[in-house]
Amino acid sequence: xxxxxxxxxxxxxxxxxxxxxxxxxxxxxxxxxxxxxxxxxxxxxxxxxxxxxxxxxxxxxxxxxxxxxxxxxxxxxxxxxxxxxxxxxxxxxxxxxxxxxxxxxxxxxxxxxxxxxxxxxxxxxxxxxxxxxxxxxxxxxxxxxxxxxxxxxxxxxxxxxxxxxxxxxxxxxxxxxxxxxxxxxxxxxxxxxxxxxxxxxxxxxxxxxxxxxxxxxxxxxxxxxxxxxxxxxxxxxxxxxxxxxxxxxxxxxxxxxxxxxxxxxxxxxxxxxxxxxxxxxxxxxxxxxxxxxxxxxxxxxxxxxxxxxxxxxxxxxxxxxxxxxxxxxxxx
Amino acid sequence: xxxxxxxxxxxxxxxxxxxxxxxxxxxxxxxxxxxxxxxxxxxxxxxxxxxxxxxxxxxxxxxxxxxxxxxxxxxxxxxxxxxxxxxxxxxxxxxxxxxxxxxxxxxxxxxxxxxxxxxxxxxxxxxxxxxxxxxxxxxxxxxxxxxxxxxxxxxxxxxxxxxxxxxxxxxxxxxxxxxxxxxxxxxxxxxxxxxxxxxxxxxxxxxxxxxxxxxxxxxxxxxxxxxxxxxxxxxxxxxxxxxxxxxxxxxxxxxxxxxxxxxxxxxxxxxxxxxxxxxxxxxxxxxxxxxxxxxxxxxxxxxxxxxxxxxxxxxxxxxxxxxxxxxxxxxxxxxxxxxxxxxxxxxxxxxxxxxxxxxxxxxxxxxxxxxxxxxxxxxxxxxxxxxxxxxxxxxxxxxxxxxxxxxxxxxxxxxxxxxxxxxxxxxxxxxxxxxxxxxxxxxxxxxxxxxxxxxxxxxxxxxxxxxxxxxxxxxxxxxxxxxxxxxxxxxxxxxxxxxxxxxxxxxxxx
Numbered sequence: 014x015x016x017x018x019x020x021x022x023x024x025x026x027x028x029x030x031x032x033x034x035x036x037x038x039x040x041x042x043x044x045x046x047x048x049x050x051x052x053x054x055x056x057x058x059x060x061x062x063x064x065x066x067x068x069x070x071x072x073x074x075x076x077x078x079x080x081x082x083x084x085x086x087x088x089x090x091x092x093x094x095x096x097x098x099x100x101x102x103x104x105x106x107x108x109x110x111x112x113x114x115x116x117x118x119x120x121x122x123x124x125x126x127x128x129x130x131x132x133x134x135x136x137x138x139x140x141x142x143x144x145x146x147x148x149x150x151x152x153x154x155x156x157x158x159x160x161x162x163x164x165x166x167x168x169x170x171x172x173x174x175x176x177x178x179x180x181x182x183x184x185x186x187x188x189x190x191x192x193x194x195x196x197x198x199x200x201x202x203x204x205x206x207x208x209x210x211x212x213x214x215x216x217x218x219x220x221x222x223x224x225x226x227x228x229x230x231x232x233x234x235x236x237x238x239x240x241x242x243x244x245x246x247x248x249x250x251x252x253x254x255x256x257x258x259x260x261x262x263x264x265x266x267x268x269x270x271x272x273x274x275x276x277x278x279x280x281x282x283x284x285x286x287x288x289x290x291x292x293x294x295x296x297x298x299x300x301x302x303x304x305x306x307x308x309x310x311x312x313x314x315x316x317x318x319x320x321x322x323x324x325x326x327x328x329x330x331x332x333x334x335x336x337x338x339x340x341x342x343x344x345x
Numbered sequence: 346x347x348x349x350x351x352x353x354x355x356x357x358x359x360x361x362x363x364x365x366x367x368x369x370x371x372x373x374x375x376x377x378x379x380x381x382x383x384x385x386x387x388x389x390x391x392x393x394x395x396x397x398x399x400x401x402x403x404x405x406x407x408x409x410x411x412x413x414x415x416x417x418x419x420x421x422x423x424x425x426x427x428x429x430x431x432x433x434x435x436x437x438x439x440x441x442x443x444x445x446x447x448x449x450x451x452x453x454x455x456x457x458x459x460x461x462x463x464x465x466x467x468x469x470x471x472x473x474x475x476x477x478x479x480x481x482x483x484x485x486x487x488x489x490x491x492x493x494x495x496x497x498x499x500x501x502x503x504x505x506x507x508x509x510x511x512x513x514x515x516x517x518x519x520x521x522x523x524x525x526x527x528x529x530x531x532x533x534x535x536x537x538x539x540x541x542x543x544x545x546x547x548x549x550x551x552x553x554x555x556x557x558x559x560x561x562x563x564x565x566x567x568x569x570x571x572x573x574x575x576x577x578x579x580x581x582x583x584x585x586x587x588x589x590x591x592x593x594x595x596x597x598x599x600x601x602x603x604x605x606x607x608x609x610x611x612x613x614x615x616x617x618x619x620x621x622x623x624x625x626x627x628x629x630x631x632x633x634x635x636x637x638x639x640x641x642x643x644x645x646x647x648x649x650x651x652x653x654x655x656x657x658x659x660x661x662x663x664x665x666x667x668x669x670x671x672x673x674x675x676x677x678x679x680x681x682x683x684x685x686x687x688x689x690x691x692x693x694x695x696x697x698x699x700x701x702x703x704x705x706x707x708x709x710x711x712x713x714x715x716x717x718x719x720x721x722x723x724x725x726x727x728x729x730x731x732x733x734x735x736x737x738x739x740x741x742x743x744x745x746x747x748x749x750x751x752x753x754x755x756x757x758x759x760x761x762x763x764x765x766x767x768x769x770x771x772x773x774x775x776x777x778x779x780x781x782x783x784x785x786x787x788x789x790x791x792x793x794x795x796x797x798x799x800x801x802x803x804x805x806x807x808x809x810x811x812x813x814x815x816x817x818x819x820x821x822x823x824x825x826x827x828x829x830x831x832x833x834x835x836x837x838x839x840x841x842x843x844x845x846x847x848x849x850x851x852x853x854x855x
Binding site for chain 2: 015016055056057058060061062064065071072073074075076077078079081084265268297301304305308
């Protein structure tokens with residue numbers, strides 16, 4: 014059985030310092046070349062995109078496939094607490110849960126990371142010490158991003174210095190919507206540099222504020238050109254967060270970006286994904302859009318808090334045949 | 346691509362008995378491209394439908410045997426299992442059914458529109474209530490994926506009955522005069538590609554306008570029409586208003602030629618359509634014909650590429666391409682040909698071909714051995730004429746009738762695969778340079794049923810759509826159906842319109 018289907022080049026990590034991969038370096042040379050490139054990307058037909066996402070949402074994932082998907086989804090969760098009321102105690106509890114999500118079943122995988130504000134990074138780092146769980150920190154004046162670059166970079170440096178493995182930055186949506194793409198690009202490259210070699214950078218677009226799918230596609234390419242390791246839908250702090258359609262669109266973007274540059278970029282939908290059923294729909298999108306190269310928590314994450322407990326309850330149901338209740342998973 | 350050995354399949358099929366639930370389980374749906382995330386089988390249960398070992402003709406409200414006692418078998422194209430044995434209508438049965446319909450016409454047409462509407466609304470609701478059963482039945486008899494019968498066929502069937510039920514008491518406001526009259530007995534012959542949906546397209550407007558019906562379903566897919574007969578009984582529809590005559594072409598020909606038939610409606614091949622036109626020429630019978638097509642799907646260089654790829658796939662691989670309005674010719678602007686083809690091939694590699702009852706199956710079985718042979722021979726001709734063939738690398742099940750999603754590149758207007766209707770999962774890819782060339786090539790066919798335009802430029806959509814000689818032009822979408830929208834062809838794709846307000850005209854004396 015031979016196929017002449019196009020084969021994608023081997024993935025390689027994003028360039029360590031910010032900036033576009035060689036194949037597209039001329040694109041980012043100036044504001045006008047960047048604008049021309051982003052506006053030259055194929056348009057997105059909203060009806061068609063949403064129809065495709067909805068149709069993949071009808072896949073029926075049962076038995077062994079469901080078990081695989083649930084464990085994969087657990088391992089992809091960035092267990093998140095981003096509240097003004099966060100305390101060291103809350104963060105420690107979160108860390109413990111990330112390391113061992115189901116105290117009654119040691120076979121349940123650990124989550125990918127915990128995600129906290131910069132001032133909680135050190136506490137989180139301690140809480141997950143010795144495990145595979147990473148510490149991600151939102152930075153750059155999250156969630157609004159309305160601060161000077163100097164303040165944003167200080168925010169990032171502090172989080173990295175405290176041991177953050179991953180930085181979740183927000184783009185300047187104001188600059189983006191004003192058409193000031195170069196400013197957004199420069200900020201991302203500066204943050205990428207501040208992340209240094211140790212921290213991976215997730216770039217949050219706040220898709221609900223960008224509003225159109227054309228904007229989301231342009232933002233995705235802008236982020237990847239600037240050196241994002243991950244592109245992320247949203248902060249979870251606005252009305253519209255991750256949806257199957259905007260995540261599908263971003264998956265198409267990372268797929269096309271790798272085909273063009275050889276650089277693989279991860280995707281993180283965040284906010285609003287609360288049930289196992291939802292999470293599995295997103296994994297189907299990954300599977301059928303970019304394939305198994307992204308079916309790994311190095312390349313795909315869920316930004317979520319309440320999702321984990323539903324995944325654990327469904328996992329227990331599959332194992333025992335009985336529905337458990339909220340009293341059989343930990344509430345933190 | 347590996348072709349499995351297909352010997353002995355006919356012998357196996359004849360020993361299988363109706364209702365044998367295990368047979369379908371051997372066909373596994375899987376995508377061409379393997380992945381760590383492998384979907385477990387998710388078959389829809391067959392237990393929701395109870396197929397009897399034999400069925401009669403439905404005449405005057407009763408199931409009866411054929412006058413000459415002939416029967417034929419209907420098989421599941423996915424497994425070749427015999428599903429049931431069906432009475433085969435002959436000339437005498439046609440006469441009996443037409444007489445029953447004629448007798449029922451007097452009282453049915455005299456009912457106030459609101460009363461006829463009650464029956465149609467009741468039928469629509471029963472179809473909704475029984476939609477899972479009917480979807481499984483249709484998938485078994487036709488071979489199309491349950492995903493399609495569940496999400497497309499059955500919802501549209503119910504919608505058609507609801508829609509025309511609404512017209513029944515408003516006919517004087519439809520624009521066909523103050524008191525439009527029905528024609529009498531409608532003789533209707535429908536194809537196997539959308540058995541129940543085509544039945545709905547035919548029967549719903551006929552009954553709403555006060556006609557009575559004799560309908561002949563295709564010989565490979567008689568079951569859903571017979572279940573519909575049961576729905577009519579359940580709805581309390583008066584005897585003789587709907588008569589169902591399963592059978593072959595001879596029964597269809599007798600029905601069309603019957604002197605007491607006042608209206609002929611046919612959906613099927615252009616060749617048979619021409620025969621029908623000859624038969625009814627010189628009579629007072631009113632005719633609508635919905636025939637073949639070779640739809641052009643035109644993709645401009647400023648198209649939304651990812652959605653265009655979905656539209657192309659939906660246009661030609663929906664129902665295994667066995668769709669009269671399929672977008673079987675892809676006209677792509679030369680400047681994006683390679684990029685689009687790469688995307689298209691990658692997408693086709695993710696299609697899941699296999700057990701039509703599996704809820705994750707995208708591509709089901711070809712409806713019959715005859716159709717498979719026709720597709721195979723046209724594809725061979727395409728290769729012989731020098732077009733370059735590419736088929737999605739998927740494994741075909743051992744039993745049943747299967748054809749992998751296929752496309753031809755390097756096709757010109759001179760190739761047979763660009764001119765003849767293949768009626769299968771085969772796409773011919775042609776290129777163009779300018780909008781004028783696209784229009785010229787799209788129109789350069791004896792058919793004129795459907796076309797698609799893909800561009801982000803609204804003015805171009807309007808300009809090109811106005812120049813296309815096709816009954817339906819979709820822009821930035823394909824194969825979208827709605828009961829409110831008229832459907833029909835130009836040129837050899839037929840005449841008359843079905844659906845919408847326009848669809849009433851064919852059944853009214855105007």
